[in-house]
Amino acid sequence: YIEVTAPILGKDDSIVGVLLVSAPTDSVLDSLEILRNKADVVALASILVILMIAVLSGMAMLKPFKRITESISAVTEGYDDDYLHENTYTETMELSEAFNKMSGRMKTLDDSRNEFVSNVSHELKTPLTSMKVLADSLLLQEDAPVELYKEFMGDMSEEIERENKIINDLLSLVKMDKTANTMxxxxxxxxxxxxxxxxxxxxxxxxxxxxxxxxxxxxxxxxxxxxxxxxxxxxxxxxxxxxxxxxxxxxxxxxxxxxxxxxxxxxxxxxxxxxxxxxxxxxxxxxxxxxxxxxxxxxxxxxxxxxxxxxxxxxxxxxxxxxxxxxxxxxxxxxxxx
Ligand SMILES: Nc1ncnc2c1ncn2[C@@H]1O[C@H](COP(=O)(O)OP(=O)(O)O)[C@@H](O)[C@H]1O
Ligand SMILES: [Mg+2]
Known part of the structure; x- marks a missing residue:
């Protein structure tokens, strides 16, 4: 109960009586209880709504990154001419630009390696071809004079010398590349x-x-x-x-x-x-x-x-x-x- 007392004053400020009010708090407590239950429901609902919004927008926001990951994984299967164009956010734009630069560099390296290998094979084959021609022409001739043998053998020796020099130079070059951090x-x-x-x-x-x-x-x-x-x-x-x-x-x-x-x-x-x-x-x-x-x-x-x-x-x-x-x-x- 809530109880309040108040004096009742007479004309000359003398107390003529006392007012006593007494009210039960049951109804107030009941109202509070109802309010509390309602607030819980509202809080629960808003938490659910916020969670849903967070999950959905998170998924939407991560989509461009997922696409970027897929593109990067695709690179391992070989180089693509398809460049990344993720312009949804500034960050993804910068990321895809950096990625494109990197994949371009990798492609250049790959091309130059292929070119190097084909150059090497060509250079190594040239002396071999000459030697084969020299040997074949000697074999084709019956009773070739000794002088011709000597001359062709001399030429073949020069070609071998040349092949040797190319291989030595190649080895020096490869050594340079390999020992870049072991100077x-x-x-x-x-x-x-x-x-x-x-x-x-x-x-x-x-x-x-x-x-x-x-x-x-x-x-x-x-x-x-x-x-x-x-x-x-x-x-x-x-x-x-x-x-x-x-x-x-x-x-x-x-x-x-x-x-x-x-x-x-x-x-x-x-x-x-x-x-x-x-x-x-x-x-x-x-x-x-x-x-x-x-x-x-x-x-x-x-x-x-x-x-x-x-x-x-x-x-x-x-x-x-x-x-x-x-x-x-x-x-x-x-x-x-x-
Ligand atoms: N001092 C030079 N004067 C003129 N040409 C040069 C000189 N140095 C290099 N070159 C040219 O550059 C080419 C490449 O040189 P290099 O890599 O040493 O190969 P190479 O085995 O032919 O000497 C040479 O084939 C030559 O045509
Ligand atoms: Mg030289």
């Missing part, structure tokens, strides 16, 4: 390193009376992989000798500043046409196939040189004027950054 970096005296290379190549230059000059501006020590850098420099100097004129010259110079060392290989040779200059670092590329064949090359030397330099975070550049000469410049950081 054997040591602090090397670059002057000594270059002098060692030139000492080895001097006899070859002498056979064509080519002057091989070395100029060093200062003592240089750099953190390099000796084997790889030697291969790069000796390929450049070999080329400078090979694609030179009789009585020409080759100048090799070494310089450095506080960050990089610079190696320059200049020659007085046949030069490289402007349109060929952007291709010479490609595997198997040769400016003049027939001429180069006679000189004896595999087209892998500059590809090897460039991989070696790039692995040291350096740069290699070519400047050339046809029939005047060629200059290759190599920049290598003095301190190796992995």
């Amino acid at each position: 054997n970096i040591k602090s090397e005296n670059m002057n000594e390193l270059i002098e060692k290379i030139l000492k080895r190549l001097r006899p070859i230059a002498a056979t064509r009376n080519i002057e091989l000059v070395y100029e060093s501006f200062r003592p240089v020590t750099a953190e390099v992989d000796e084997m790889k850098i030697s291969l790069a420099i000796s390929n450049l100097v070999e080329n400078a000798i090979k694609y030179n004129k009789e009585n020409g010259w080759v100048h090799v110079s070494l310089n450095a500043d506080h960050k990089n060392c610079y190696i320059e290989v200049a020659d007085s040779g046949i030069g490289i046409p402007a349109e060929a200059q952007e291709h010479i670092f490609e595997r198997f590329y040769r400016v003049d196939k027939s001429h180069s064949r006679e000189i004896g090359g595999t087209g892998l030397g500059l590809a090897i040189a460039r991989s070696a330099v790039v692995m040291h975070r350096g740069a290699i550049k070519v400047f050339s004027q046809p029939s005047e000469g060629t200059t290759f410049t190599v920049r290598i950081p003095l301190n190796y950054v992995s």
